Amino acid sequence: MADLDTIPPRVAICGGGIGGLTLAAVLQRFIGDKKLSIDLYEAGPKFTESGAGITIWQSTRFILGALGLGDALEQKALSTPMTFRKSDLQQGFTFFDVEEGSTTLPRRELLSLFADQLLLDDGSVLHTHFSKRLLHYEQNEKGVNMHFQDGSSASADLLIGSDGVGSATRKTMYKQLSERMRGTDSETADALLGFMLPSWTGSYAYRFLIDAEKIKATHPDHIALTRGTMWCGAGKNGISYPISPTVINAGTMVMVPGGLGKPLEGDSVVKASAEDVANLTQDWEEGFQVLVDNINETSRWAVSQVRGLPQYVDGRVALLGDAAHAMTPHLGAGAGQAIEDAYILARILAHPSVTNQNVPQALKVYDVIRRPIANDIVERSLRQCFISTLHPDYLPSGIDIAKLQSGDSSEWTKVRQDMQDIWSFHGGKMPDDHWEHAQALLASTLV
Template structure:
């Protein structure tokens, strides 16, 4: 076959990881990657990520585990009831094979280093190139950018995040095609492609670890990952480096679930606002608020049940396809899993130009059910952290949880432990083996 040109729009963790996977597994095939980043450089929003065994298994396969582990931190995970008169810890989370945390920008740096090691000639980076739309034909995809330039590729992968222009164009195309025979279906497709609010505002802050130690030397945030449970709101804190603690204060209005959020997705906030919302939480939380620097408020949105991640020669990856709330600690991990499966499919020696639509359909078939399930698990876990009655396991009494009943909290913790088994029970390699079998069937029919 001739040269296969892959356009990746979005230079975040998912897009860069896809390039790393292609670099690792490309063999004799002539592949050229054009990586388009809307900003002037590679950058990540958000503070920290948590990597579980599923993600770490991919990093080992890609030869990145040592670089990752050298920069990551690992701490025990504690569940704590924080809005009672006498707060108490009620569960230490058991994580087979462990979980680790590190700053998102460090993860980005590791990926950039992997790509720069051999300065691969197949990778061309383009900064300040924001995709506006694309057009497909039988032979490829034409990309149109904000600066009025165009480019051509055999494959387009949209990894731009929740506001993905690739997704917007894909679903505009799907709706237009559906509208000729089913107007209702067309509107359903357009609606499914729109991000909606979870009802949660996340107030994000970074703490200087030494500053907090001086002010509150016994604060649990210093050397533990803690989930601070409360009715209608909760806090997550964990060190992401020797000098920095990531803290997220989450406040939920259940009536906001799946509504369209009005206003900017991110806005500056203040310590006074957070202190007021969390005034009935314990002293460790109040100390963290007092010692925080800048606080920003994020409207936590998600994309639920997107009906397809691929169309023809175009695929969606990461938050472009399945943006999720942070409670399952899986957003970056899911993007890495997407990149692993899609990259190995595209790098497979049996793939021809004519196979691309079928290859992307295999990616969709394998990845979409798993990522969609992670979106739902994350949403429900957030409700459990906030003791929302409609999110609780059968038989667990909300009134007793709110009052701090230790038996009910133990039952809740057991259910949450079970929901997290996904992270270590089965590995992405099994999904790749399934995808490869499907790909071999496609190649055999050609």
């Protein structure tokens, strides 16, 4: 491991998904003459994305702009405001809009924006290692040792776990935190063990792609061609949004009653059929039926989350993205939050006052800035999940479900008020406001 103040810190990033690649790209962009070295360990044989489409919002676009990727994003993305409809009846109706505008694009395009950006640099500070699946690590006051599935090991001065919802970094961190607590407070030690694994949201998502040309041919004014749409119904919801002029990304989610927090039984991804989806939504409004009629292939994904982590950081190790705060897809915010984590963390690590010696304090600043925001968005997303599936326990208190089902406008006004509250996080601060806060904390805490 490196001498604390003489050799530039070696940053290990485990996981080359959207979060890990953004971290590497922002580090390269803001590194100045600091000459950090970055080792990026990815479990897969190359950078890749599962799933087809992604929605991103204004604050994420700001970060892409800061990386010089704003124009490239404009060329690849569509601007798609969102509409929420009550759809589990013949005559559906719109009850909420998010007009400020999301941007949608194919996932692989977003990932390649970051990957291409990394390749553009001369590569002197970044070393990528594929087919390296982290199993666990140990750390001391000087650095971190990582152990991989292929039997190899590597060391670094700090480790960032951007290894997704099933994060081996989070598993190791919370196992170690629990072990340290065991002698003094067994109740807390048990609670910490509960954060090692993600928890099931009690929902499954059927994901599929629709040929937009086919929809245009038969239904040229179909809402799915131009707007993101959340198709809501009791116990289920659909989602659709165009990700290119020819492709609509879509899905159906179904809630298992009482499933929230229960152990997931069976595989997290299984093959499914168009008929499975059609059976779930057969009484729904025509607009959604048209999409379901055009499914070619689909698979069913168990949706898990990482809820309320009490810390994202332990010593020289930090969690980022889904590893820290995987969430339901109902706000389209998971990737955006990973990108925002990466922006703040990379700017902290690239800051001139952060040395190899004070890395643990610097990582704590990241935790203080990012954890309350991202943990709050996990909760908002879960609330939106249950409201979209009209779960009585999550609808505004005192609501009359029968009236709501029949479309009574005063009951829907109450739902709208709750949704305005959920979505208000978009009107909040931008990444550079948080970066300013982080700089103030660095100035007051680093020695």
